[in-house]
Amino acid sequence: MAIVVQKFGGTSLADVEKIKNVARAVVREKELGNDVVVVVSAMGHTTDNLIKLAHDISKNPSSREMDMLMSTGEQISIALLAIAIQEMGYKAVSMTGAQVGIYTEDTHSKARIIDIKTDKIMNHIKDGKIVIVAGFQGITKDGEITTLGRGGSDTSAVAIAAKLQTENLGIERCDIYSDVEGIYTTDPRVVPTARKLKEISYEEMLELARVGANVLHPRSVETAKQFQVPMRLRSSFKLDDLGTLVIGVEKMEIYKPVTGLACDKSQVRVVICDIPDRPGNASKLFSLLAKYELSVDMIIQSYARSSNNTNDIAFTIDKDDLPKFMTLKDEITSIMNPSNIHIDEDIAKISIVGAGMIDRPGIAAQMFETLAKESINIKMISTSEIKISCLVEKMHAKQATEALCKAFELDGKDVALVHGTLPD
Amino acid sequence: MAIVVQKFGGTSLADVEKIKNVARAVVREKELGNDVVVVVSAMGHTTDNLIKLAHDISKNPSSREMDMLMSTGEQISIALLAIAIQEMGYKAVSMTGAQVGIYTEDTHSKARIIDIKTDKIMNHIKDGKIVIVAGFQGITKDGEITTLGRGGSDTSAVAIAAKLQTENLGIERCDIYSDVEGIYTTDPRVVPTARKLKEISYEEMLELARVGANVLHPRSVETAKQFQVPMRLRSSFKLDDLGTLVIGVEKMEIYKPVTGLACDKSQVRVVICDIPDRPGNASKLFSLLAKYELSVDMIIQSYARSSNNTNDIAFTIDKDDLPKFMTLKDEITSIMNPSNIHIDEDIAKISIVGAGMIDRPGIAAQMFETLAKESINIKMISTSEIKISCLVEKMHAKQATEALCKAFELDGKDVALVHGTLPD
Numbered sequence: 001m002a003i004v005v006q007k008f009g010g011t012s013l014a015d016v017e018k019i020k021n022v023a024r025a026v027v028r029e030k031e032l033g034n035d036v037v038v039v040v041s042a043m044g045h046t047t048d049n050l051i052k053l054a055h056d057i058s059k060n061p062s063s064r065e066m067d068m069l070m071s072t073g074e075q076i077s078i079a080l081l082a083i084a085i086q087e088m089g090y091k092a093v094s095m096t097g098a099q100v101g102i103y104t105e106d107t108h109s110k111a112r113i114i115d116i117k118t119d120k121i122m123n124h125i126k127d128g129k130i131v132i133v134a135g136f137q138g139i140t141k142d143g144e145i146t147t148l149g150r151g152g153s154d155t156s157a158v159a160i161a162a163k164l165q166t167e168n169l170g171i172e173r174c175d176i177y178s179d180v181e182g183i184y185t186t187d188p189r190v191v192p193t194a195r196k197l198k199e200i201s202y203e204e205m206l207e208l209a210r211v212g213a214n215v216l217h218p219r220s221v222e223t224a225k226q227f228q229v230p231m232r233l234r235s236s237f238k239l240d241d242l243g244t245l246v247i248g249v250e251k252m253e254i255y256k257p258v259t260g261l262a263c264d265k266s267q268v269r270v271v272i273c274d275i276p277d278r279p280g281n282a283s284k285l286f287s288l289l290a291k292y293e294l295s296v297d298m299i300i301q302s303y304a305r306s307s308n309n310t311n312d313i314a315f316t317i318d319k320d321d322l323p324k325f326m327t328l329k330d331e332i333t334s335i336m337n338p339s340n341i342h343i344d345e346d347i348a349k350i351s352i353v354g355a356g357m358i359d360r361p362g363i364a365a366q367m368f369e370t371l372a373k374e375s376i377n378i379k380m381i382s383t384s385e386i387k388i389s390c391l392v393e394k395m396h397a398k399q400a401t402e403a404l405c406k407a408f409e410l411d412g413k414d415v416a417l418v419h420g421t422l423p424d
Numbered sequence: 425m426a427i428v429v430q431k432f433g434g435t436s437l438a439d440v441e442k443i444k445n446v447a448r449a450v451v452r453e454k455e456l457g458n459d460v461v462v463v464v465s466a467m468g469h470t471t472d473n474l475i476k477l478a479h480d481i482s483k484n485p486s487s488r489e490m491d492m493l494m495s496t497g498e499q500i501s502i503a504l505l506a507i508a509i510q511e512m513g514y515k516a517v518s519m520t521g522a523q524v525g526i527y528t529e530d531t532h533s534k535a536r537i538i539d540i541k542t543d544k545i546m547n548h549i550k551d552g553k554i555v556i557v558a559g560f561q562g563i564t565k566d567g568e569i570t571t572l573g574r575g576g577s578d579t580s581a582v583a584i585a586a587k588l589q590t591e592n593l594g595i596e597r598c599d600i601y602s603d604v605e606g607i608y609t610t611d612p613r614v615v616p617t618a619r620k621l622k623e624i625s626y627e628e629m630l631e632l633a634r635v636g637a638n639v640l641h642p643r644s645v646e647t648a649k650q651f652q653v654p655m656r657l658r659s660s661f662k663l664d665d666l667g668t669l670v671i672g673v674e675k676m677e678i679y680k681p682v683t684g685l686a687c688d689k690s691q692v693r694v695v696i697c698d699i700p701d702r703p704g705n706a707s708k709l710f711s712l713l714a715k716y717e718l719s720v721d722m723i724i725q726s727y728a729r730s731s732n733n734t735n736d737i738a739f740t741i742d743k744d745d746l747p748k749f750m751t752l753k754d755e756i757t758s759i760m761n762p763s764n765i766h767i768d769e770d771i772a773k774i775s776i777v778g779a780g781m782i783d784r785p786g787i788a789a790q791m792f793e794t795l796a797k798e799s800i801n802i803k804m805i806s807t808s809e810i811k812i813s814c815l816v817e818k819m820h821a822k823q824a825t826e827a828l829c830k831a832f833e834l835d836g837k838d839v840a841l842v843h844g845t846l847p848d
Contacts, residue, residue: 069503072496079493
């Protein structure tokens, strides 16, 4: 039999009725003839409640003890789900990260997985059991409990699938269940006619994840890509809906040059103005930012102006990192001697993504032209092989999104015409 | 430095403020110059809430998954207490039962401890850390999570202390903190003048525990007795109060023949009437009850009546076991052929306990005389070396308790006279 790894997030496990619903989704997969390994997150608001308890005791609790605390959330979920599945008359067994042998680095709160043992999982599967694994958690070789940080349960699920794949144990795919029904061409809350994609490539998914489509953590997509594990994003509340399949680009039928659009309003633009043009200036700046763990997204350095031999460096950082950046402002000034450091919070980053744009020139031009027709000024541009991002003023975000969706056929109006095989 | 093991129950850890209070109690012991190993239960109603969740999913959840679920309660407590102690500026580390190496039998929900590893605890102690261990839980040699059943955290604490004692690692004593201030001569809610005992022997404590003084689980007292670990029962809300020291009888100064009185209203009396007097009848009956795990307390078999060559067997069982007993009624009838099986729920068991009664004849007579003077009928009697129990009608329980407390000087009126050294 083939093995399907299923992952259910906290929203899907928020209460007893939802846990029973998840049990039905698991049993359904088993009834389809597959062996099932289920990875679960903590129930609904459990994690938030635990964090609150800790923060009521200390403003700065140690990360080791936070991992000890947080890992209980998933342990509660696995036990309750096992009980729910057993209640339906199926064999099930729950396992903590330590029991499986999900080994991580010796670091807390954002440990990376080093290795996953498959022998105990496989023994249970051979006994006909559905195996339920606590996501988000691991263990060091010294037996310390660790957690994997944001998107940790997705990472656990994909890493288990990847390891089963590596050992040729018959992995079929990794299904990520959540409260969303799949990947849409763009955020359906903004563009109600956004279409759900039947398929998307790992690369496109990665670009969309990075630009703010909060569906899958990039780490899990990267792992799936590396080990070529097909992932399916689907809703735990609509089991008949197959969601979106994330697969290698070579396995896809490419419909259109642009697959999706994302709008990210969580960044701010920083412009360091009139820096004397000396070699190594940019290097010093970004080394400093890296040292303080400030992630920089778009970067633009203008040509040196002949008049005064200075140039500007502009980049975007996460809004949450702005306070940290402000503490570095003086240091940057003393290193680079700019005329001014300008912060612009009134920006939105609109990105279009598509594996198909590799072979099709003119997509960027079409994007700029579309925005120009709407009289929307572009403040910054950055591109990758399969992505083009434009920074615009926040007030133009919705207008830009709608215009680009229309231009690149990301809305639903022509579904029947272009995607005759789509299930929805 | 000497090691003190401290145990805090769920009531002492019910909320963030109480956890901080426990942290102060721990730090206080450390400041007295002792190394400290803390064993904790789950916070307040955590266990009940987890049980409710499971029962909302299944009426009969598997004991393995219940252990997986329940063990999270203590894990939350250890992490939060470690954070609270660290917040006070002390080094602390939390450990699950698995991390310590508290090995149990391969059975769930009421596993017995087989062995406890002390190396990891001692390594942390050598690093100057306060070690916080999850009570109630253990692990099998195969890495399955188990729980120890009722009174489990007390058992964990005493077993750790016993193991440290066995290995000569310098155990000083095991302090059991709860919301009671120590062991009283009798229940102070019934007899407000009941006195708190400064000392009590393991044997007396065991008898009192068995007769319903719900302070310490007998299992933990037995372990403490076996390894001669001094225990102190004290209040987590009155840290200046030394509570009651439980020690070997040979180390005690015996003040009075009777140390304490307990009243147990949780039993029912069963009388199997007019059983033909055949050898092996009683054996068959109690084998059957044992097979169905019905604990029997007092047992009386009357002499065979010459008139019809039959006798009666009377015994008491826990009220909670009555439904189970009723399912066996027919089987008992077919085996023993009695004229009737009579159930009497209107009973209370009054027990007086004292290591001093071994050397003093006449204590039983004095008890019966006291009850007779009050016109209280005795329905059954059972005795051990240091205990005398009388079954009376429930309506007489309070009156019997008060009369016996007076007769055996268990009330507080003469404290100054008899116990000049008592702290209270």
